[in-house]
Amino acid sequence: MKDAKLVAKAHANHTSEIVITPTVTVGGQQLFIVGGPCAIESMAQMETIAQAHLPIQGLRGGIYKPRTSPYAFQGLGEVGLDILSAIRQRYGLPVVTEVMAIHQIEKLLPHADVLQVGSRNMQNFDLLKALGEIDKPVLLKRGLAATVAEFVMAAEYIASHGNPNIILCERGIRSFDSYTRNVLDLGAVVALKQITHLPVLVDPSHATGKRELVAGLARGAIAAGADGLMIECHPEPEQSVSDARQTLSLEAMAELVHSLIPIAQAVNRSIPSPVMS
Numbered sequence: 001m002k003d004a005k006l007v008a009k010a011h012a013n014h015t016s017e018i019v020i021t022p023t024v025t026v027g028g029q030q031l032f033i034v035g036g037p038c039a040i041e042s043m044a045q046m047e048t049i050a051q052a053h054l055p056i057q058g059l060r061g062g063i064y065k066p067r068t069s070p071y072a073f074q075g076l077g078e079v080g081l082d083i084l085s086a087i088r089q090r091y092g093l094p095v096v097t098e099v100m101a102i103h104q105i106e107k108l109l110p111h112a113d114v115l116q117v118g119s120r121n122m123q124n125f126d127l128l129k130a131l132g133e134i135d136k137p138v139l140l141k142r143g144l145a146a147t148v149a150e151f152v153m154a155a156e157y158i159a160s161h162g163n164p165n166i167i168l169c170e171r172g173i174r175s176f177d178s179y180t181r182n183v184l185d186l187g188a189v190v191a192l193k194q195i196t197h198l199p200v201l202v203d204p205s206h207a208t209g210k211r212e213l214v215a216g217l218a219r220g221a222i223a224a225g226a227d228g229l230m231i232e233c234h235p236e237p238e239q240s241v242s243d244a245r246q247t248l249s250l251e252a253m254a255e256l257v258h259s260l261i262p263i264a265q266a267v268n269r270s271i272p273s274p275v276m277s
């Protein structure tokens with residue numbers, strides 16, 4: 001990766017720990033596990049998730065949704081932002097939400113702890129440059145057909161415009177087999193940990209598209225050295241307005257995290273207790 005200057009590892013032990021809040025970091029010894037619905041649907045949905053006291057360190061939920069069809073649910077927009085903001089204040093859990101366009105950055109900044117760049121925007125260079133101007137952490141998801149080198153250089157765009165707080169996320173890439181929605185590239189996770197000093201998360205939900213495959217790949221990702229996970233869960237997964245087929249129940253989500261404990265220990269990592277007050 002000869003052109004990567006700022007995100008490239010300077011030496012073998014060079015790793016960056018990104019500060020999400022004063023008590024939550026990613027890239028250190030502790031894993032960072034983010035859970036929540038694909039899209040924020042209602043206050044009741046988010047209250048139920050928050051009150052479940054899941055063993056997670058971050059809550060996700062899209063309010064601006066990049067959908068394949070323009071006729072599909074596009075997210076609640078600003079109404080969703082009010083819900084996200086209320087839940088964040090009430091329960092003290094850091095929130096991660098997707099930013100699709102430059103003009104949304106300003107709206108999201110006061111209410112989100114991490115701004116996510118979705119797969120479809122990984123090479124939206126103007127958006128990446130604009131996110132380089134802020135100092136909040138950016139969670140950059142791998143493009144659905146992006147090479148590892150393109151992924152690293154997308155992160156370099158953000159870093160070179162001034163924001164070093166970047167978290168990478170492998171979410172599966174397109175391949176010939178439609179059995180799974182995408183193909184989870186764990187090789188890329190190991191490679192990214194060797195090439196860059198940035199934390200690397202894995203999203204087994206979008207990688208597989210099937211809820212019964214999520215836990216196994218989540219365990220594999222932690223064993224492979226990922227710094228955390230992003231997983232979709234919902235109080236009524238079958239009723240999710242988007243990505244229902246890959247969404248876990250809250251019970252399955254909690255069970256999954258517990259099943260990671262011995263795997264985390266085996267690779268000298270630990271799972272922090274939930275952050276919620």
Ligand code: PEP
Nearest residue numbers: 062118119120141171206
């Ligand atoms: C998401 O995380 O909500 C999402 C849309 O994922 P991706 O960009 O990886 O498809």
Ligand code: MN
Nearest residue numbers: 038232242243
């Ligand atoms: Mn989704």
